[in-house]
Amino acid sequence: MGEALIRGFLRSKVSSPGRICVSVRDVERQDALERIGIGSIFGDATDGGSKEVAQFSSVILLCTKPQAMTEVLQSLAPHVTSEHLVISVAAGITLQTLESALGEGVRVVRVMPNTPALVQCGASAYALGKNVTARDADIVDLLLSSVGFCIAVEEKQLDAVTGLSGSGPAYVYLMIEAMADGGVMAGLPRETALALAAKTVAGAAQMVFGDDGGSNSSSALGMVHPGVLKDRVASPAGTTIAGLAELESSGVRGAFIRAVSRAAQRAKEIGS
Amino acid sequence: MADKRIGFIGAGQMAEALARGFINKGVCKAEHMWATDPVDERKEVFRSFGTNPVDGNIEVVTSSDVIFIAVKPQYVSVVLREVRPHLEDRHTIVSIAAGITLQSLKDAAGDGIRLVRVMPNTPCLVGETAAAMCLGGKADDSDAQLVQRLFDSVGKIYRVDEKLLSAVTGLSGSGPAYIFLMIEALADGGVRSGLPRDIANQLAAQTVLGSAKMVLQTGKHCGALKDMTCSPAGTTIAGIHELEKAGTRAAFMNAVYAATQRADELAKSG
Numbered sequence: 001m002g003e004a005l006i007r008g009f010l011r012s013k014v015s016s017p018g019r020i021c022v023s024v025r026d027v028e029r030q031d032a033l034e035r036i037g038i039g040s041i042f043g044d045a046t047d048g049g050s051k052e053v054a055q056f057s058s059v060i061l062l063c064t065k066p067q068a069m070t071e072v073l074q075s076l077a078p079h080v081t082s083e084h085l086v087i088s089v090a091a092g093i094t095l096q097t098l099e100s101a102l103g104e105g106v107r108v109v110r111v112m113p114n115t116p117a118l119v120q121c122g123a124s125a126y127a128l129g130k131n132v133t134a135r136d137a138d139i140v141d142l143l144l145s146s147v148g149f150c151i152a153v154e155e156k157q158l159d160a161v162t163g164l165s166g167s168g169p170a171y172v173y174l175m176i177e178a179m180a181d182g183g184v185m186a187g188l189p190r191e192t193a194l195a196l197a198a199k200t201v202a203g204a205a206q207m208v209f210g211d212d213g214g215s216n217s218s219s220a221l222g223m224v225h226p227g228v229l230k231d232r233v234a235s236p237a238g239t240t241i242a243g244l245a246e247l248e249s250s251g252v253r254g255a256f257i258r259a260v261s262r263a264a265q266r267a268k269e270i271g272s
Numbered sequence: 273m274a275d276k277r278i279g280f281i282g283a284g285q286m287a288e289a290l291a292r293g294f295i296n297k298g299v300c301k302a303e304h305m306w307a308t309d310p311v312d313e314r315k316e317v318f319r320s321f322g323t324n325p326v327d328g329n330i331e332v333v334t335s336s337d338v339i340f341i342a343v344k345p346q347y348v349s350v351v352l353r354e355v356r357p358h359l360e361d362r363h364t365i366v367s368i369a370a371g372i373t374l375q376s377l378k379d380a381a382g383d384g385i386r387l388v389r390v391m392p393n394t395p396c397l398v399g400e401t402a403a404a405m406c407l408g409g410k411a412d413d414s415d416a417q418l419v420q421r422l423f424d425s426v427g428k429i430y431r432v433d434e435k436l437l438s439a440v441t442g443l444s445g446s447g448p449a450y451i452f453l454m455i456e457a458l459a460d461g462g463v464r465s466g467l468p469r470d471i472a473n474q475l476a477a478q479t480v481l482g483s484a485k486m487v488l489q490t491g492k493h494c495g496a497l498k499d500m501t502c503s504p505a506g507t508t509i510a511g512i513h514e515l516e517k518a519g520t521r522a523a524f525m526n527a528v529y530a531a532t533q534r535a536d537e538l539a540k541s542g
Binding site for chain 1: 393394395396397398400401402404427428430432435436438439440441442443444445446447448449450451452453454455456457458459460461462464465466467470471472473474475476477478479480481482483484485486487488489490494495497498500501502503506507508509510511512513514515517518519520521522523524525526527528529530531532533534535538
């Protein structure tokens with residue numbers, strides 16, 4: 001996720017290699033970052049890396065796995081001041097945890113991004129900590145908008161965001177693969193079926209954003225209801241309604257609702 | 273390509289999307305486009321973005337090199353028979369009418385004509401079509417390249433044998449509706465979990481768009497991409513489990529297959 005964000009920031013030019021530093025434990029990850037041109041690469045956060053990052057940066061992104069967070073926060077706490085803006089993308093780590101660990105005056109933000117940030121088409125939501133200023137919120141918005149769509153939410157909504165946009169890509173990959181399988185079953189070569197399936201999904205999603213295609217805008221204006229779009233393309237006794245009938249008979253809508261709900265519930269379990 | 277003139281017989285929404293796409297991506301200038309439609313309003317729309325609307329099908333044909341037949345399927349034959357005496361070797365006929373075979377195009381347009389049959393899909397309206405084409409009559413590789421170049425400006429197009437066009441219909445033709453259903457259901461899941469509807473809608477649509485772009489741009493296998501996002505005992509694998517329990521994969525395969533079969537039925541009866 002951290003790499004996806006870095007690559008996204010560089011691609012959209014909201015930052016540059018010279019203005020980004022990273023602390024990573026893995027040598028392989030260090031090599032990968034060197035290859036993107038990141039100049040300042042520090043070692044393990046718990047082994048001096050945190051201090052170096054805090055000295056280099058005014059905005060610190062915490063992209064470690066949730067289970068490593070306690071240690072990382074402990075190592076960072078002595079070096080972080082009220083001059084820093086700390087942004088955590090670690091799932092399930094609450095603002096309260098972050099604020100208690102880092103010190104009461106520290107400005108923290110909690111983000112749930114998703115992996116398509118890598119291709120500048122991410123979906124992120126963020127919740128602001130109690131010391132965060134309006135300027136901080138603007139910075140967060142600027143960073144996240146550079147890699148896709150972002151929106152401010154209440155902290156208690158972040159579990160739902162996790163279930164939907166955080167975990168959502170996996171559901172979409174499953175669906176694209178299944179559609180391609182359907183195409184192969186109907187006689188198409190795999191490569192053609194996959195290309196058509198993926199492009200169809202991209203195109204359909206773009207249509208939901210409406211004519212201005214502004215998928216990176218945080219305004220819902222101009223969006224078209226998916227049900228309306230579905231009605232428009234399902235002509236009487238046509239091929240589309242035949243396909244839809246299969247999906248409805250199989251309870252696909254319910255399956256997606258349960259997928260999002262269960263994942264959101266799991267996020268809540270992990271976080272507590 | 274720069275010197276090819278493009279004509280549209282039928283100036284509806286699809287034709288407009290194609291014309292605007294060609295102009296925006298610079299594959300054809302507006303002043304090198306002609307169009308006709310029985311409805312005056314549609315001609316005015318085409319005039320408004322700089323093309324040349326005219327009053328008859330024949331004038332479109334005599335003014336153009338590449339002619340899009342963009343009328344409803346039931347009128348394709350009538351239109352081609354009307355313009356048949358004016359068709360020359362330079363002409364490439366591109367039909368986007370669903371279910372109208374190369375044979376019936378040939379029957380109407382005559383022998384020795386370059387024929388291309390294209391199955392686009394609705395996202396053509398937003399410049400993101402997933403389309404397929406097949407060649408007939410005297411059409412050759414240069415026609416295929418030309419049509420490819422044109423459609424690359426409004427999405428992606430793949431060449432297939434005509435017998436596979438029903439499958440293309442079932443997959444990319446009808447596919448957008450399956451995705452609209454999924455986006456609504458994902459948003460419902462978000463609302464079920466506490467998100468306001470408008471936020472759920474935006475996150476759902478953007479998640480679907482971004483994930484498709486990951487497949488298209490990284491070239492990684494869908495299964496590999498799925499594996500990469502499923503951390504041990506995490507939220508994602510819990511969601512995936514629900515989809516697998518419900519037989520979601522089979523449902524989508526069935527949808528594509530059922531739509532393909534319906535396309536075959538329609539082709540036989542049409």
